[in-house]
Amino acid sequence: MTSYYTIDHLPGRTIQLDGQDYLFFSGTSYLGMAQHPAFQALLAEGMARYGTMFGSSRNGNLQLNIYGEAEAQLAAFARAEAALTLSSGMLAGQAVVNWLKAQGFGFIYGPKAHPAIWQDPSTSLPTVSFTDWTDQLPELVAAAATPNVVIALNSLDALCSVDYSFDWVNRLPDGQEVTLLVDDSHGFGVIGPEGSGVGALIPRRANVRLIVTASLAKAMGMPGGVIFADPETLRAIRHTAFFGACSPIPPAYLHAFGRAQALYRTAFERLQTNIARFENRIGLSDRFQHIPAYPVFYTEQDQLYSYLLANRILIYSFAYPTPADKPNTRIVISALHQPEDIEQLGDCLYGKTG
Template sequence: MSTSLSERLNAELSSLRESGLLISPRVLDAANRARTRVDGREVVNLASNNYLGFADHPALKARAAEYLEKWGVGAGAVRTIAGTLRIHEELEEQIAAFKHTGSALVLHSGFTTNQGVLGALLREGDLVISDELNHASIIDGLRLTKATKKVYRHADAADLERLLQEHDTDGLKLVVTDGVFSMDGDLAPLDALVAVARKHGAVTYVDDAHGSGVMGESGRGTVHHFGFEYADDVIQVGTLSKAWGGVGGYAAGHANLRQLLINRARPYLFSTAQAPATVGALAAALEEVQRDPTLMERLWDNTRYFKAELARLGFDTMGSVTPITPVLFGEPAAAFEASRRLFEQGVFAVGLGFPTVPRGSARIRNIVTAEHTRDDLDHALQAYQTVGRSLGVTAA
């Protein structure tokens, strides 16, 4: 007798509940800012990716309203039929100029960008070697291709070289890595990785979802941070939903990359174009980050202060060097309980367990932003001190 839908759903949910991994997202009752209202409680928000405070920024809202009024609610079609508005192409030119690449294309999310670009580039006979901690969207994107797939140890250029030596091909060779790793907050060693890739004739593919708007001059990203802009053998992809405050994804690189993706990237070919208001907000964000250097200065000042104080209190931040600041608890039950107690203290910081992070490394991931004040951070640190003591995680 076959399994009914109710049986399958109940069994899966029961399994998640029994393992302590069942998620029930909290609901925001106000705009996603450094201080907001969640489930009826005023909180300091350490859970968002709103690095530069753009999600509710006046300049972005004004441009969104302007584009909404002029261009309407939606584009009305997929890009390849009748959905490419002039503002779409202007945004892509703006991104290419900002990223110092030959071309750029905007898709609907960072997740679908990885699916679309990897699917368009890779074919049977190609070789792709991916960092073991790469984002789920990369893993899923690679599953859709017929390329030979290998995984190298996290951020280990020597292991990457070993795999390139052991597995050669006459096809395309692609080395794939996050720029900033979203759960640990560490940087890919692009200086070493690109050198190894070039030695073996491989292209480097960098998902810079958490590096764009955070790393490099004016937030140009991790590729810029390591000095590889203008490089035709480096592909940059990422999201427009984190530092840029909107939604969407981008792919930037070789001058011909855009044209290939227009013809081959399935998420681009079969999805209605981005709404004009979103395009306007993103265009304003790219202008604002270059106009106001204090945005990134505040982001990094806050990052350094928060990390130093967490370390002083005795928390393990897992070697993070970016605004992503994990606090390690080990088991999911401890991380989720710490998150609950922090919320009672007026701090919104979410616990993460398997499969989002490896087993035994459950944590709370904190992200400070340019919008946080020192009072916000001190409030959060006091809450961490109280919770750490109550759970026996720290003695401070």
């Protein structure tokens, strides 16, 4: 059984437990931005200008330029048409879902779709494999009870490190309007060209509207969420009561984001180097399930958690999504790790080399 620990400092490449240093291979701070001194300095600069929070509706009669500026930068980063920020990834997903729901759209859910893009709390998700589900999609869309259909899914399976191909988009029926709603919370900043996310990997169809939502609290190191879509769709969402009544992301973070593009590029390159180092160390091991160039390494061997803990290495392992579920055990590589950290992990798993 997994033990739970409490600390009073932000995890980095290491943490302290009972007065001892442990290597930390867990969490979702893939690019290490929350711990990056230069990013923290930019955030302090932003707080000196904007304070800790903007206590107003984004649709109020006094607005801050930083939101429009940062959303244009986020759209450019994601290679998307436009972007709209909210105070969390969950809220970003639900803002889209509520807007679509109000228009009577019918929803088709992918396996393991995140609750952020559920239409209601009792949503039942498919239990088939992703490939089997996509094989059924053309028929499911054609048989939908409503003329406007939403296909809601994750960009990948981050829990078990399984890649999702989007080639099936080209097989969707031509004569039906489809909205493809993709949660890219675990992909934005990490997958796609230069970490731009899933948007660049999805085929475009004239009858398929693409909306991508994401948490910014993972790779991007900011407490907020974002919606990427065409400008008309984002204008409509912005004019809803759901968006108008919610608090915005603190502007200081958007100030920091706009001035941290070089930091993000360097962190992405370092993350890729660290992943490649660990990939080379484990080789073709059947111990891990892993998307190439992705920082999550999933294992069915839950006992690995206790073994590594005894060697002062803490990895991700706890029951998810509810306490009644099987533990999800995985190693997470970040841009913070040093080469010697990767080697020490490899030594514990496979013995010393050379």
